[in-house]
Amino acid sequence: MAEVDSAMEIDVEENQQPRKLINKGKAVAMGSSRESKATPWVEKYRPQSLEDVAAHRDIIDTIDRLTNENRLPHLLLYGPPGTGKTSTILAVARKLYGAQYHNMILELNASDDRGIDVVRQQIQDFASTQSFSFSGKSSVKLVLLDEADAMTKDAQFALRRVIEKYTKNTRFALICNHVNKIIPALQSRCTRFRFAPLDPVHVSQRLKHVIEAEGLDVTESGLSAVVRLSNGDMRKALNILQSTHMASQQITEEEVYLCTGNPLPKDIEQISYWLLNESFAESYEKISEMKTRKGLAIVDIVKEVTMFVFKIKMPSDVRIQLINDLADIEYRLSFGCNDKLQLGGVISAFTQARSVLVGAAK
Ligand SMILES: Nc1ncnc2c1ncn2[C@@H]1O[C@H](COP(=O)(O)OP(=O)(O)OP(=O)(O)O)[C@@H](O)[C@H]1O
Ligand SMILES: [Mg+2]
Structure with missing residues (x-):
């Protein structure tokens, strides 16, 4: 720097x-x-x-x-x-x-x-x-x-x-x-x-310049959320910052995610917990309820859950299978396949991974 x-x-x-x-x-x-x-x-x-x-x-x-x-x-x-x-x-x-x-x-x-x-x-x-x-x-x-x-x-x-x-x-x-x-x-x-995507440090610096000029109230995690969701696109970063500012006095992580309609990291953790622990019916009901209540898009859930799978400990062959299944679902969603069916697909992919894990543990 x-x-x-x-x-x-x-x-x-x-x-x-x-x-x-x-x-x-x-x-x-x-x-x-x-x-x-x-x-x-x-x-x-x-x-x-x-x-x-x-x-x-x-x-x-x-x-x-x-x-x-x-x-x-x-x-x-x-x-x-x-x-x-x-x-x-x-x-x-x-x-x-x-x-x-x-x-x-x-x-x-x-x-x-x-x-x-x-x-x-x-x-x-x-x-x-x-x-x-x-x-x-x-x-x-x-x-x-x-x-x-x-x-x-x-x-x-x-x-x-x-x-x-x-x-x-x-x-x-x-x-x-x-x-x-x-x-x-x-x-x-x-x-x-x-022109490569901007790295997070530069996005953050430029955002700070705007935050200061506009006199905005932005929390540290709010700023990181904007940087994270912009993926190196400065136009997107500024648009997220401005629309969140229009929606709320203080720009927090929660407000940024709410405003962009992206699932919060803690929601994804919760969803992943259900996928890994609950029955098919329970998972389906709880995820559907959260999806409706928070206005989340199934495609965003699938993307974020995939990232989460990379972070949890499991044998690599199980992980690869699970990530492949999730990628297939994301692909089908890009063609406008039925949300409910695809949510069922996500839960089945996890159920399958879990049964392999349980089988291996026996
Ligand atoms: N490197 C940068 N430094 C500062 N601001 C930037 C930078 N890149 C983009 N921005 C901000 O994003 C807005 C859009 O940038 P610009 O029009 O230069 O993008 P672009 O690379 O031409 O994108 P596109 O390919 O979509 O045309 C700018 O008005 C500016 O506010
Ligand atoms: Mg341009």
Whole structure:
């Protein structure tokens, strides 16, 4: 962590320009406390400068250096949702063009306007017009193609030629979740950066920043619950935090789980206890009752119980069988199979595991 912090400070000291942008970013965030309560925090706290982007320090520092040296290549940023890909490019644009950034960037969402016409027309019109040079600012334009993995193959082939044609005064930034859907010819024209899910430390740090700015009352276990349920997706983390805040004054573990409809760890422990100790009928009745009372989804119960099975002591062959059975049930549920039948399936899987264990003990 120390390394990360110092790297960020060095960057700021080396160059005066980002400092202004950081202040600008902060000002937006501070000023926004006057905004209506319903402003989505994902937008309110979108990183304004590269320094605000949490995690991915190596990537950010590289992009920052290339931007400073005016050597920005075509970029391909890929990785799972909510990891900062779009935010990073928007921060680069702000850094390159300052207040003029709306004139110098063409933002296209490939999944809205997919097809060859978009590539040919919009990009071509934008890229071929004269670009203005502002004092000290870059005159290279930026085309941002978000969700590029939704583009048709034809559009991607057309884009390949457009990129080549306008490389002199235009940089392309392709963003996507699935890099394997981008044709190799396009990939090879870009410098690729993979945005991994954020690790819990970074999610937690960023959440603390928001908690402080909003003056929220969050317990330690409440914060860990948000971090845990977000699975490295910062957008999801902020959305959980905001919706829990709207539902309750204090953000506790219980409130977070209630708000997201996820079963609480202690509920899963209880359910697992029934599965391991009660008869089929008793288990069925008790789990159904809890499921209805707490509004839990059977698929979440199956997922969490599977995680629980990893934690309890049992011979590995019994464990493997049980986990396989639970995975089958999860798969069937993903096709919309009947909840009641699948709950019966879960209980049977445990009954079977128990009879093997009892048999082995005899
Ligand atoms: N690395 C990060 N640092 C700080 N905030 C982040 C980061 N990643 C995501 N966020 C938060 O989540 C929101 C969504 O991020 P962003 O749009 O950059 O994600 P993305 O990677 O482009 O996701 P998608 O693949 O779904 O488009 C941002 O507005 C910001 O609030
Ligand atoms: Mg995005």
